[in-house]
Amino acid sequence: xxxxxxxxxxxxxxxxxxxxxxxxxxxxxxxxxxxxxxxxxxxxxxxxxxxxxxxxxxxxxxxxxxxxxxxxxxxxxxxxxxxxxxxxxxxxxxxxxxxxxxxxxxxxxxxxxxxxxxxxxxxxxxxxxxxxxxxxxxxxxxxxxxxxxxxxxxxxxxxxxxxxxxxxxxxxxxxxxxxxxxxxxxxxxxxxxxxxxxxxxxxxxxxxxxxxxxxxxxx
Numbered sequence: 001x002x003x004x005x006x007x008x009x010x011x012x013x014x015x016x017x018x019x020x021x022x023x024x025x026x027x028x029x030x031x032x033x034x035x036x037x038x039x040x041x042x043x044x045x046x047x048x049x050x051x052x053x054x055x056x057x058x059x060x061x062x063x064x065x066x067x068x069x070x071x072x073x074x075x076x077x078x079x080x081x082x083x084x085x086x087x088x089x090x091x092x093x094x095x096x097x098x099x100x101x102x103x104x105x106x107x108x109x110x111x112x113x114x115x116x117x118x119x120x121x122x123x124x125x126x127x128x129x130x131x132x133x134x135x136x137x138x139x140x141x142x143x144x145x146x147x148x149x150x151x152x153x154x155x156x157x158x159x160x161x162x163x164x165x166x167x168x169x170x171x172x173x174x175x176x177x178x179x180x181x182x183x184x185x186x187x188x189x190x191x192x193x194x195x196x197x198x199x200x201x202x203x204x205x206x207x208x209x210x211x212x213x214x215x216x217x218x219x
Contacts, residue, residue: 002051004148006126009191010047012036020068020193023152024053025145028124032056032080033143033152034193035071038108044071056080058123060116062154063140064092064107065167066100068193073108083114085132088139095168096137116141131182135175136163142182149201150189151182158192159207162215172219183208 002008006026012019019040023033030053035041048055059076061069061084069084076082084092092107100107121128121143129144136155140163143152155163156178165172183205190198190207198204 001047003189003197004150007145007148007150007189008047008051008053009197010044011196012040012043012194018067020155021191021195022047023191024048024051024056025123025126025128026053027126029058029126030054030056031058031060031123032075033060034062034068034154035059035075037067038071038074041071041074058083058114060084060121060143061088062142062152062193063137064088064096065137065155066107068154069110070108072110076110081113082110083116084112085116085130085139085141087132087134088137088141089115091138091169099168133178133182135165135171135173135178137167138169140178142178144182144185144187146186148189149186150191151185151187153182153190153192155193156182157190157207157211158195159198160210160214161195162211162219163193165219175219176216179208179211 008024010022019036020034022044025031059072059080118132131142133142133156187204188201190204
């Protein structure tokens, strides 16, 4: 679905099968964020086609868990460049790979063209902010788009929920610090990695308040 100019959101809505939401940024550098599982990527392709989006030239991964990144392998073979935070790349090659193996999954063999450092990410005529938000995983990032006051949150926060911290590399203290940090942004669209989006500054702020009240004492 198109939310704003050059901003499209493709939510995963089948609760019986785990997969992530995907976000597309149009313009001169068509960018797909978190393509999801390879065998479930068809729903994103349908969404891209239905919204008349260009093929992705860049794939940005908020973190390396397979439900967010697996389909990146085929997209790279099709010519897309890949971007992820260097701490997450190191995690993927260490603790993360052990985790995937223990869960009967594997990480795709990927080459990263762009190291997502904290700061500005220029996508042609569009400018986003990369925010390093560890907690769910060591190199997790969120992307903030000031033009639309949109936060692409990955698995940091959801509607009335937060990313789990019990995987290797997770940290409740870091997650709380990351949530507090992004909660200070001027957000009118919060696009989580799972579940429904949150629209309107008042609703976004209430969600951060609820999260602090419900979860900060437990993580």
